[in-house]
Every structure is written in C-alpha cells, then in structure tokens.
Amino acid sequence: MSSRIWLWLGVVIAAGLVLMGASRLAVLEPVENLVLSVTSPVQDALRDASRPLADFLTNLTDVNELTDENQRLREEVDRLTSEVSRLRGSEIRLQQLQQLLQVKEAHPEEAYLVANVFAQDPSNLKEVVAIDRGKADGVREGMVVLTEGRSLVGRVTKALDDYAWATLITDPNSAVSAMIQESRAQGVVAGSHSRRLSMEFVRQDAPVNEGDVVLTSGLGGTFPQGIVIGQVTEVEQQAQELFQSVWVEPLAGLSDLETVLVLASFEPTHLEAP
Numbered sequence: 001m002s003s004r005i006w007l008w009l010g011v012v013i014a015a016g017l018v019l020m021g022a023s024r025l026a027v028l029e030p031v032e033n034l035v036l037s038v039t040s041p042v043q044d045a046l047r048d049a050s051r052p053l054a055d056f057l058t059n060l061t062d063v064n065e066l067t068d069e070n071q072r073l074r075e076e077v078d079r080l081t082s083e084v085s086r087l088r089g090s091e092i093r094l095q096q097l098q099q100l101l102q103v104k105e106a107h108p109e110e111a112y113l114v115a116n117v118f119a120q121d122p123s124n125l126k127e128v129v130a131i132d133r134g135k136a137d138g139v140r141e142g143m144v145v146l147t148e149g150r151s152l153v154g155r156v157t158k159a160l161d162d163y164a165w166a167t168l169i170t171d172p173n174s175a176v177s178a179m180i181q182e183s184r185a186q187g188v189v190a191g192s193h194s195r196r197l198s199m200e201f202v203r204q205d206a207p208v209n210e211g212d213v214v215l216t217s218g219l220g221g222t223f224p225q226g227i228v229i230g231q232v233t234e235v236e237q238q239a240q241e242l243f244q245s246v247w248v249e250p251l252a253g254l255s256d257l258e259t260v261l262v263l264a265s266f267e268p269t270h271l272e273a274p
Helices: 003-024 027-108
Strands: 112-120 128-131 144-146 150-157 164-168 175-180 186-190 197-203 213-216 228-236 243-250 259-263
Touching: 175 228, 197 228
Parallel strands: none
Antiparallel strands: 112 128, 112 259, 128 164, 144 150, 144 259, 150 164, 175 186, 175 213, 186 197, 197 243, 213 228, 228 243
C-alpha cells in the first residue's frame, strides 16, 4: 500500500477521534446550535408544506373506511327491510286465513275453495282476474266468487284445468239482480266501462238513500240471496223518468284482490225465458 493511502487513512481516523472527543466535551454545541438555528425554519416550512398532503392521505383513508362502513350498513338495512316485509306478508296472510275461518264457521252449510289471484286481463278492456284454482279443484263456470269477508267479487266465467277466470261485478257485461236491504227495493247492479256500479231499474217511488246497503236478491238463480254488494253513494230522481239513478260503491276492494273464496256449494240455475 502506498504511503499516500496510509496518510489519508491516518487523517480520517484522527478526525474521527477528535470529533468523538469534542462531542463528549460539548465543544461542538455552538456549531450544532448554529446549524439547528439555520435549518429549523427550513424544517418547519417543509413540515407545514407536507401537512396538507398528510391530512389528505389521512382523510382519504377515513373516507374509504366510512364508505366501506356505509356499504355494510346499507346491506344490513336491506336485509332487515326484506325480513320485515316477509314477516308483514306472513302476518297479512295469517289475518286472511283467520277471516276465511270465521266465514266458514259462520256459514257451516256452505263449502268454499280458497284461491289466490295471480293475473288480470292484460288488455284492461275487461274486468277479469285469474285465480289459481280450476276444474281439477272442482271449480265450474258460473260459480260465485267472494272476498274473505263474504262480499261479492263476481263469478267464474271460464274454467280450465289448473286455473280459472272470474269476471268482476264492475265489468261492463256484468249484471247482478239486487235489492236495497233497508227498503227491499229491487233492481239490477251493472258494471260499466268507467268501473262504476249503477243500480238500474229502481222505481221512482222506491225509497233509496245514500248509505243504504245493496244485497244480491237471488232472482234469476245466478247468485244466492243476501250477499253484500256495496253501499249506495248517490241517488238522482227525475219526475219524467221511470227509474231512479242509483250509484253503488262495491264493498270488495276489487283493485287489489289477493285471496278470494269460490262458493262451491252454490249451484247456479239458468232460467229459460217464458
């Protein structure tokens, strides 16, 4: 090894020993303080400049965590909402079955088939609904269809093997022989394209008032007697006319039918004209 290398090595070692000694003796403290006083503002400036970036990164992490938490909460809310909906549906179904049981207990002489409504006429030109009972279940054309509360819905007009179509009393082609419960005034409850019920052929001198109950009269043999159709909502009398104009509100909620009863024990009769 050359003498120059040995010389540099010795100088480095000597300088290191001197610095170590000076550090122990606090000789370099003025120098250190000077360096710190010069570099401290620079460090503070760099710290201040980097703080927004650090805050942004921290907030970004918090936002990501909050987003994940919100997603978990939304999923939990969806699950609980579905569960509440299911329980509510079960409760409604139980209430319907209880009403059906009450009807059967009140009329033990009658036989009913419980059916669910699963479709309506897609053209909206007819007031008909499809039920999930058909010929295989004993459903026949002409059978009367009621609500769980035993108010009139309509009658079966087409029966297939596994399902049937029922025409509602609001259909324009529907006509039901009826009477006013309070006065026994006779008439015919007919449907219309406006889905309103009118009681036709009620004599001008027959006492009819708003709020009167309209029942099936049983005339003609198409429907049994005494089934509730609805209530009178409007009465118009004109001296020149033979009949009153009577409007009826159906008791059955025909726009939101879910479960109905098919009166299997009633056999409609078809009278021929004399």
